[in-house]
Amino acid sequence: MTLQTAGRARSQAGDPWRYRWIVLGIATFTQAASGFFVGGIGALGVHLQRSLDLSTAQLGLLVSAAQFVPLAGLLVAGELLDRYSERWVVGIGAGVVALALCAGSLAPGYAALLGALVVVGAGYSTVQPGGSKSVASWFDASQRGFAMGIRQAGLPLGAALASAVLPLVAEEFGWRATLLTGGFVALLGAGLFMGCYRRPPALPGPQDKEPSAPLAAQLRARLRMLREPSTVKIMLSGTSLISVQCGVGILTVLHLHQASSVGAGQAALILVASQGAGVAGRICLAAWSDRSRSGRYAIVLVCMVAVVAGLAVLMTPAGRAPVVASGVFVWLGFFGFGWYGPWVAYVTEAAPPDKTGFALGLAMSVNQIAIVTVPPALGLLVDLTGSFTPAWALLSLLTVVALAVTAGAERRTRWKSRASACCAARSGAPSAGKKPSEH
Numbered sequence: 001m002t003l004q005t006a007g008r009a010r011s012q013a014g015d016p017w018r019y020r021w022i023v024l025g026i027a028t029f030t031q032a033a034s035g036f037f038v039g040g041i042g043a044l045g046v047h048l049q050r051s052l053d054l055s056t057a058q059l060g061l062l063v064s065a066a067q068f069v070p071l072a073g074l075l076v077a078g079e080l081l082d083r084y085s086e087r088w089v090v091g092i093g094a095g096v097v098a099l100a101l102c103a104g105s106l107a108p109g110y111a112a113l114l115g116a117l118v119v120v121g122a123g124y125s126t127v128q129p130g131g132s133k134s135v136a137s138w139f140d141a142s143q144r145g146f147a148m149g150i151r152q153a154g155l156p157l158g159a160a161l162a163s164a165v166l167p168l169v170a171e172e173f174g175w176r177a178t179l180l181t182g183g184f185v186a187l188l189g190a191g192l193f194m195g196c197y198r199r200p201p202a203l204p205g206p207q208d209k210e211p212s213a214p215l216a217a218q219l220r221a222r223l224r225m226l227r228e229p230s231t232v233k234i235m236l237s238g239t240s241l242i243s244v245q246c247g248v249g250i251l252t253v254l255h256l257h258q259a260s261s262v263g264a265g266q267a268a269l270i271l272v273a274s275q276g277a278g279v280a281g282r283i284c285l286a287a288w289s290d291r292s293r294s295g296r297y298a299i300v301l302v303c304m305v306a307v308v309a310g311l312a313v314l315m316t317p318a319g320r321a322p323v324v325a326s327g328v329f330v331w332l333g334f335f336g337f338g339w340y341g342p343w344v345a346y347v348t349e350a351a352p353p354d355k356t357g358f359a360l361g362l363a364m365s366v367n368q369i370a371i372v373t374v375p376p377a378l379g380l381l382v383d384l385t386g387s388f389t390p391a392w393a394l395l396s397l398l399t400v401v402a403l404a405v406t407a408g409a410e411r412r413t414r415w416k417s418r419a420s421a422c423c424a425a426r427s428g429a430p431s432a433g434k435k436p437s438e439h
Contacts, residue, residue: 019198020138024147026196027131031154032161033189034094034127037101037182038066038120039155040162042249043271044178046257046264047170052110056382060250060375065117066124067371073125074368078361080126081133090130091194094186096123101183105176116179129360136348136356138200144348145296149286149341156278156337158185159249163272167265230350233406234363237300238343239370240402244307244336246374247395248274252329255314255388260322270326274333281338289342296346297406303339304403307332311396315389 041048045059052058080089097120104116131151139147166178252274256267285303289296310332318324344360351359378391 020147020200023138023197024135024150026192027134028151028154028157030090030094030189030193031127031131031151032158033185033192034097034124034158035155036158036162036185037166037179038063038117038124039159039249039275040166040178040182042159042251042253043163043167043268044170044175045250045253047167047175051170051175052113054110055379056254057376057379058110060377060379062114062117063246063250063375064372065114066121067368068118069121070125070128071365071368071372073122074129074361074365075358076361077126077129078358081130081361082356082358085199086130086134087194087197087199089126090134090197091190093123093126093130094190094193096120097127098123098183098187098190101179101186105179105183107176107179128364132344132348132360133356134197136345141349142290145290145342145345146283146287148345148348149283152286152340152344153279153282155340156275156282156333160272160275160279163268163275167268230346231363233297234343234347234350235366236402236406237297237304237339238363238367240399241300241303241307241336241339241343242367243370243374243398244311244332244395245340246371247378247391248329248332248336250375251378251382251388251391254382256322256325256329259320259388260325262322262326270329273326274329275337277330277333278337281334282341285335285338286341286345289345296342296349299342300339300346301403301407303335304399304406306335307339308396308399308403310335311392311399314392315396319392 041059041063048054048059048062049056077089077093100116100119100123104113104120107113107116131154132148135147135151136144162182166181169178169181249271252271253264253267256262256270257264262270285299289299292298310328313319313328314325319328344363347360347363348356378394381390381394382388
């Protein structure tokens with residue numbers, strides 16, 4: 001009888017945590033579903049330019065429109081996630097994405113389509129930080145990087161599927177049908193998350209009440225996070241690499257089609273391959289960060305070096321050769337999309353335990369500045385110069401500057417950590433604890 005009781009206790013204690021893999025699956029699917037249409041805009045570039053008579057800058061502005069509201073929306077979403085269940089915050093946000101895309105299919109022209117995508121961005125503001133927080137709360141540090149990599153692979157996975165499907169839908173039924181398709185997929189993600197997500201059994205539910213501290217004190221506490229060395233590294237690396245990700249997403253098909261004389265259909269398939277490499281990159285690089293003795297941020301630095309190398313090739317005459325350009329875009333997909341897995345795991349571990357949602361929202365909202373400004377800026381550069389080289393050069397410059405600054409900061413952090421450990425060893429006292437991200 002005692003053995004049976006113990007067995008039941010072990011089952012009750014162990015079984016609930018197996019649900020983390022279901023949480024990971026639904027969070028990944030919701031991420032892919034919510035970003036499905038916006039992730040496929042790059043593959044629709046030729047169709048949208050032809051149907052709506054758009055310039056490259058106007059095409060880039062479509063991507064920016066969906067990312068404009070998250071500049072502030074991610075901060076609001078972060079606060080909501082620290083107070084309320086991810087189940088409703090993420091689910092309702094994904095539902096807003098679905099409704100806005102369906103409404104956008106009725107848009108009479110370019111301006112109305114921009115308006116619909118602005119609303120899409122408002123809903124999507126909750127999906128990124130909410131899904132990340134839900135996965136981080138279910139997985140401990142030994143598996144968090146791998147799990148976060150799978151979760152963050154949802155974005156390039158959705159983009160890859162959209163890049164394969166949406167051009168066919170546009171060719172057969174027109175561009176309006178692509179928005180309806182994206183809305184239906186986002187609705188599936190919203191329903192799945194609200195229906196299946198549960199909080200971890202050991203984690204208390206958030207209290208639906210106002211914090212006792214005054215608003216001004218809360219703001220000061222949050223702004224102090226901006227001065228942390230880890231936050232500086234997060235922001236610089238995030239904005240540079242997200243800029244590269246935007247550039248690859250919006251310019252790959254156009255570069256291959258115009259500079260390398262590759263057909264529009266084949267160029268879209270190469271973008272699919274690039275985004276597929278990004279899926280693999282987010283999982284593999286995040287899993288590597290779980291086991292790296294150099295810490296998670298070292299993997300982000302590796303991605304920055306790899307991205308600079310790939311962009312350098314695109315700026316040479318060899319970068320116009322179809323085979324070379326295709327290989328480089330797959331390379332950039334692996335590292336230029338794959339960095340996000342270890343990066344977001346670093347963010348969750350560097351954040352104060354009670355401010356994880358806000359830290360994710362803050363880091364992602366800073367990235368939004370690049371997401372909003374870079375696509376139209378790159379498109380304008382291409383329109384004004386008639387060449388893709390200045391666009392790749394700008395992205396390379398941003399990444400080199402961020403690499404130089406953050407690599408120096410990382411070396412100083414390591415030196416201080418080793419010095420502290422040595423002093424503690426000499427005194428016989430245990431060294432001060434460090435966050436996992438700073439080891």
